[in-house]
Amino acid sequence: MSNKYKLTVNHNTPIDLSESNLKNFDVVDVEKDKFHVLKNHIPYIAEIVSADFLAKKYTIKVNNNRYEVAISDDLDILIKSMGIERGRTKVINAIKAPMPGLILEISVEVGQSVKENDSLLILEAMKMENSFLSPRDGVIKSIAVVKGNAVDKGQLLIEFE
Secondary structure: OOOEEEEEEOOOEEEEEEHHHHOOEEEEEEEOOEEEEEEOOEEEEEEEEEEEOOOOEEEEEEOOEEEEEEEEEHHHHHHHHOOOOOOOOOOOOEEEOOOOEEEEEEOOOOOOEEOOOOEEEEEEEOOEEEEEEOOOOEEEEEEOOOOOOEEOOOOEEEEEO
């Protein structure tokens, strides 16, 4: 049985490909991530510029033309048809205290836009300062604490819109 794949090139050109199609290519490694490809007696120089193996997304250059390629197999297509995207994580809408402690600093305000990994607040717990970073891009909906507050484990600290 031959595996089948769907390649999407530059976000809009779908190509169906199977392992048997690959037999029509003559590929030789030139150096790391660089290949000499012969297809129908026509030579091509291909280079992998970047690769996100888990997301199955690649940037390649063929004869110095750049292409964004996403690869999906039968399972990926089935999962997407069910309305689920493989590898996606749930969106975090609230930050809660993982342990009791004292709020030392709040670095954001309600309505402020934040980027992933922006500093939100600092919680002192067990004589250690714990910096909370934004888990995603978003807008601060509410701040349930103020500087100097003592908080309990599981208490809401910050909500995102």
